Amino acid sequence: MSARQMKLGAFLWATGHHIAAWRHPDAHVTAGIDIDHYIQLARTAEAAKLDMIFCEDAAGLREANVQFASQTARSIGFEPISLLSAIAVQTERIGLVSTASTSYNEPYGLARTFASLDHLSGGRAGWNLVTSASQIEAANFGSTGLRPHADRYERAREFAQVVTGLWRGDGNGGLNHDGQSFSVRDALDLPRSPQGAPVMVQAGASEDGKDLAARTADVVFSAAQTFEEAKAFYDDVKRRLAAYGREPEDVKIMPGVAPVVAATEAEARQKHEELQELIPDEVGVALLSSYLSISDLWRHPIDGPLPDLPESEGMKSRQALVVEQSRRDGLSIRQLARHFAGARGHWRIVGTPAQIADELQARFEGGVADGFNVMPSWFPGELDAFCALVVPELRRRGLFRTDYEGRTLRDHLGLKRLA
Amino acid sequence: MSARQMKLGAFLWATGHHIAAWRHPDAHVTAGIDIDHYIQLARTAEAAKLDMIFCEDAAGLREANVQFASQTARSIGFEPISLLSAIAVQTERIGLVSTASTSYNEPYGLARTFASLDHLSGGRAGWNLVTSASQIEAANFGSTGLRPHADRYERAREFAQVVTGLWRGDGNGGLNHDGQSFSVRDALDLPRSPQGAPVMVQAGASEDGKDLAARTADVVFSAAQTFEEAKAFYDDVKRRLAAYGREPEDVKIMPGVAPVVAATEAEARQKHEELQELIPDEVGVALLSSYLSISDLWRHPIDGPLPDLPESEGMKSRQALVVEQSRRDGLSIRQLARHFAGARGHWRIVGTPAQIADELQARFEGGVADGFNVMPSWFPGELDAFCALVVPELRRRGLFRTDYEGRTLRDHLGLKRLA
Numbered sequence: 001m002s003a004r005q006m007k008l009g010a011f012l013w014a015t016g017h018h019i020a021a022w023r024h025p026d027a028h029v030t031a032g033i034d035i036d037h038y039i040q041l042a043r044t045a046e047a048a049k050l051d052m053i054f055c056e057d058a059a060g061l062r063e064a065n066v067q068f069a070s071q072t073a074r075s076i077g078f079e080p081i082s083l084l085s086a087i088a089v090q091t092e093r094i095g096l097v098s099t100a101s102t103s104y105n106e107p108y109g110l111a112r113t114f115a116s117l118d119h120l121s122g123g124r125a126g127w128n129l130v131t132s133a134s135q136i137e138a139a140n141f142g143s144t145g146l147r148p149h150a151d152r153y154e155r156a157r158e159f160a161q162v163v164t165g166l167w168r169g170d171g172n173g174g175l176n177h178d179g180q181s182f183s184v185r186d187a188l189d190l191p192r193s194p195q196g197a198p199v200m201v202q203a204g205a206s207e208d209g210k211d212l213a214a215r216t217a218d219v220v221f222s223a224a225q226t227f228e229e230a231k232a233f234y235d236d237v238k239r240r241l242a243a244y245g246r247e248p249e250d251v252k253i254m255p256g257v258a259p260v261v262a263a264t265e266a267e268a269r270q271k272h273e274e275l276q277e278l279i280p281d282e283v284g285v286a287l288l289s290s291y292l293s294i295s296d297l298w299r300h301p302i303d304g305p306l307p308d309l310p311e312s313e314g315m316k317s318r319q320a321l322v323v324e325q326s327r328r329d330g331l332s333i334r335q336l337a338r339h340f341a342g343a344r345g346h347w348r349i350v351g352t353p354a355q356i357a358d359e360l361q362a363r364f365e366g367g368v369a370d371g372f373n374v375m376p377s378w379f380p381g382e383l384d385a386f387c388a389l390v391v392p393e394l395r396r397r398g399l400f401r402t403d404y405e406g407r408t409l410r411d412h413l414g415l416k417r418l419a
Numbered sequence: 420m421s422a423r424q425m426k427l428g429a430f431l432w433a434t435g436h437h438i439a440a441w442r443h444p445d446a447h448v449t450a451g452i453d454i455d456h457y458i459q460l461a462r463t464a465e466a467a468k469l470d471m472i473f474c475e476d477a478a479g480l481r482e483a484n485v486q487f488a489s490q491t492a493r494s495i496g497f498e499p500i501s502l503l504s505a506i507a508v509q510t511e512r513i514g515l516v517s518t519a520s521t522s523y524n525e526p527y528g529l530a531r532t533f534a535s536l537d538h539l540s541g542g543r544a545g546w547n548l549v550t551s552a553s554q555i556e557a558a559n560f561g562s563t564g565l566r567p568h569a570d571r572y573e574r575a576r577e578f579a580q581v582v583t584g585l586w587r588g589d590g591n592g593g594l595n596h597d598g599q600s601f602s603v604r605d606a607l608d609l610p611r612s613p614q615g616a617p618v619m620v621q622a623g624a625s626e627d628g629k630d631l632a633a634r635t636a637d638v639v640f641s642a643a644q645t646f647e648e649a650k651a652f653y654d655d656v657k658r659r660l661a662a663y664g665r666e667p668e669d670v671k672i673m674p675g676v677a678p679v680v681a682a683t684e685a686e687a688r689q690k691h692e693e694l695q696e697l698i699p700d701e702v703g704v705a706l707l708s709s710y711l712s713i714s715d716l717w718r719h720p721i722d723g724p725l726p727d728l729p730e731s732e733g734m735k736s737r738q739a740l741v742v743e744q745s746r747r748d749g750l751s752i753r754q755l756a757r758h759f760a761g762a763r764g765h766w767r768i769v770g771t772p773a774q775i776a777d778e779l780q781a782r783f784e785g786g787v788a789d790g791f792n793v794m795p796s797w798f799p800g801e802l803d804a805f806c807a808l809v810v811p812e813l814r815r816r817g818l819f820r821t822d823y824e825g826r827t828l829r830d831h832l833g834l835k836r837l838a
Binding site for chain 2: 035060077105108112115116120139141142182184185189190
């Protein structure tokens with residue numbers, strides 16, 4: 001391989017990323033707890049030579065209202081470490097990235113678990129670091145409530161430092177870390193793992209988030225609707241690397257993309273509209289509320305504009321994205337809800353394989369993405385379609401690998417070998 | 420099945436339970452991080468129709484001295500949840516029991532992980548609750564040090580209550596637990612798991628430990644050298660059940676047993692002696708020190724008696740076991756070290772298949788055990804020998820199943836169905 005090629009992840013999530021995925025006529029409603037379903041998705045992604053599968057995580061019922069949770073069938077599913085460990089021994093090459101929280105874990109335990117996954121997968125593990133921004137999780141882990149944003153990132157910085165120290169065997173037989181939030185004496189009770197250290201992924205887009213990513217991440221999963229947003233984010237993160245003695249190629253920036261593909265554009269648009277029609281307004285508004293970290297959005301007229309919002313300790317960057325979109329396109333609450341419910345704030349492309357490849361190529365060659373984290377609207381249908389239709393088109397253009405170059409996730413991503 | 424039959428577990432542990440297992444000429448020194456090794460062991464146990472495999476856990480380097488840790492190759496290995504999740508999708512029927520600590524986890528996270536394992540294994544998960552008695556782990560999870568014994572059990576009681584509440588779906592849509600150590604609002608973000616709730620296992624033998632077992636355990640893993648010790652423990656735990664509205668058959672008591680089996684007694688004795696000869700005195704004394712929760716045992720003459728011991732906040736029952744044995748048999752430190760290093764305080768039987776079956780039968784029919792947790796001295800050799808030689812002998816006597824009666828671990832153990 002000589003030319004630069006894009007990296008591709010498959011973001012797996014129960015019935016699918018579209019909030020009405022579970023209502024799709026071919027959806028598998030209990031997908032979230034069907035291990036054979038997940039193994040099949042991972043094998044599909046592996047057969048297409050994708051870099052990795054990616055799992056999100058939150059320890060709680062995603063929607064405050066339990067009825068919505070079961071209705072949307074989105075927050076119901078396997079805990080991701082057990083899920084990826086099972087998938088590890090049913091696949092050979094594909095990377096396995098799981099989200100885990102720095103707020104509700106301890107670094108020694110988390111470092112051990114991911115090192116264990118790296119060993120049992122032969123060097124395919126990755127950790128997507130999140131600080132957990134939801135009140136819902138906070139209420140399941142003690143009564144102290146959600147920590148302020150800056151405090152979460154302070155803890156996350158130290159957490160990441162301890163974890164990477166344990167993975168890399170710092171300290172000559174014992175870590176002896178004694179810091180603000182954590183005190184850890186031993187070395188890890190596992191040998192150095194096959195990758196030297198599991199891959200570090202991050203998705204935070206606040207100032208603190210981008211800074212932490214520049215300091216520690218190998219991969220950044222981002223959300224950007226437009227080319228300009230993607231470019232601003234890309235340039236910003238790459239620019240921050242030098243301060244930590246890192247090169248631009250040390251971090252792969254992979255925005256999320258929600259493709260809806262079919263042989264003809266009309267067919268693709270029809271597939272997309274069929275799912276959009278299935279979004280209940282209550283569900284759309286509830287999801288929008290969670291992005292905005294407010295609870296009383298439903299009190300405002302659904303065909304009116306977004307109200308003014310209080311200062312948030314939740315996902316600052318996600319809130320800003322919604323407000324920006326609302327202003328740019330003058331959308332009502334209902335329109336915004338439907339828009340974000342469909343692709344969860346991520347970039348959506350509806351079209352033919354060539355049209356989708358064109359769009360991905362433009363961002364990849366335009367220097368605003370090193371690859372993409374693919375978020376199929378429903379499983380298995382839309383992942384199958386992406387792998388069968390878009391991947392071959394990217395391959396024909398020389399933009400994606402024809403086979404894995406190595407055995408580990410670090411190999412796939414073209415990251416430097418660790419000392 | 421009409422007659423009562425014994426339950427059998429295979430306690431898996433890297434190279435083996437004998438402290439010198441890694442020095443055995445046929446040992447697989449990197450067994451602890453070889454997933455294929457573990458999958459093969461699990462399949463051997465499943466082919467023999469054993470009830471479960473069992474994994475211990477501690478988040479730290481077991482021996483304070485890192486050199487000893489790598490020398491013994493015993494505290495090096497997979498984190499058990501990732502290990503058992505991988506094994507789950509490579510086996511069909513055998514139960515999967517993992518140890519996890521109530522001191523270094525949060526109940527919502529732990530309940531989720533085991534429910535997830537129960538889903539992905541089709542109802543074969545079990546949790547062995549431990550409170551974590553070692554200073555070594557404490558030093559990896561903050562600077563507060565080891566909690567006093569009674570406090571650990573107070574926390575464990577509340578932890579178990581929250582976890583079982585989450586598993587069983589108490590609280591009609593939200594647990595809303597607000598207690599001394601934990602505050603948990605949501606219901607679990609998984610449907611009720613195939614077993615209704617994973618099986619609860621416990622191994623504590625202190626007053627607090629036995630009381631907690633009587634309150635919550637389905638299986639108790641115990642350590643007893645003699646018939647009389649086993650009887651006292653068995654009767655004590657069964658007697659405590661009534662106070663919690665439970666029947667004697669609701670809890671299966673499975674003492675550990677370390678069998679060394681061969682076609683002739685002479686051959687079995689020789690196999691055993693060969694391993695005993697491989698125990699370095701330093702390693703034996705270091706292990707004995709950890710059982711006694713003291714650090715300066717090596718200062719005392721190795722051929723002299725055990726010194727008087729200070730009051731311990733560590734494993735009270737294990738310490739008592741060592742002291743009792745020392746007094747009963749008048750053993751020196753070296754002799755005690757070698758004795759405990761060999762079988763780690765558990766019951767050892769060396770002999771022919773018939774001799775071993777006789778001993779197991781005597782305890783099973785003598786009403787001091789409902790089954791046994793088998794601790795092979797080295798893997799795979801001694802597990803293979805047990806399954807090939809002892810299991811068929813037990814089966815001939817009608818003491819063990821010829822095939823699984825059901826699909827879940829609860830089915831295998833003959834536990835009542837949960838409401």
